Amino acid sequence: MTFRVSLVVLLLLFAFSAKGETANFIVEMVETHLKEGRYLMDARIEYRLSKRALEALENGVPITLDLRVELIELGDSWIWPEYMLDTHIRHTIRYHSLAESYQLFEHSTQQTTNFVTQAALLTALGEISGFELIEAEALQPNKTYQVRINTALDIESLPLPLRPMAYLQPDWRLSSGWSQWPLEQ
Numbered sequence: 001m002t003f004r005v006s007l008v009v010l011l012l013l014f015a016f017s018a019k020g021e022t023a024n025f026i027v028e029m030v031e032t033h034l035k036e037g038r039y040l041m042d043a044r045i046e047y048r049l050s051k052r053a054l055e056a057l058e059n060g061v062p063i064t065l066d067l068r069v070e071l072i073e074l075g076d077s078w079i080w081p082e083y084m085l086d087t088h089i090r091h092t093i094r095y096h097s098l099a100e101s102y103q104l105f106e107h108s109t110q111q112t113t114n115f116v117t118q119a120a121l122l123t124a125l126g127e128i129s130g131f132e133l134i135e136a137e138a139l140q141p142n143k144t145y146q147v148r149i150n151t152a153l154d155i156e157s158l159p160l161p162l163r164p165m166a167y168l169q170p171d172w173r174l175s176s177g178w179s180q181w182p183l184e185q
Helices: 003-017 051-058 118-126 160-168
Strands: 025-035 038-047 063-074 082-096 101-106 111-115 127-135 144-153 179-182
Touching: 025 144, 025 179, 038 063, 038 118, 038 144, 051 063, 051 082, 063 127, 082 118, 082 127, 101 118, 111 118, 118 127
Parallel strands: none
Antiparallel strands: 025 038, 038 127, 063 082, 063 144, 082 101, 101 111, 144 179
């Protein structure tokens, strides 16, 4: 075996042999409802960070999470569905050791909320209430629509020296995977 092949095999073994914890993101519930001519979404997501991500957070590394929300029309197209909505909601969480508090920053609203405990922060992050999906008049009554959501830790937003390790170790690749729910009309 050549040196390059040996090095690649060794790196792959290291990446897949690292012990992953029971950490991931779980979409527990998504509900949609009509209010004042708009479809709104409520959701509950359980965020379970890995030990490595928690250790980085406790040491001052900001962690960015990306929630993607899609509303698609399930129609005649068997290749590509028609997207009625495709948006990202980004949050960054930080720990401030001097204040002994956690911060949740929402990028779209530029709003920062402080929390005393990590559990309170992760619970608040996972509670989505009244997220506006679409105006009711934009939907056709005889069509079927589906809400899809996915949330993941954004490795690209980590500090540059941490990214190679995050790409190689599975306990940094935290994601909910896609969850699909019908839009109740």
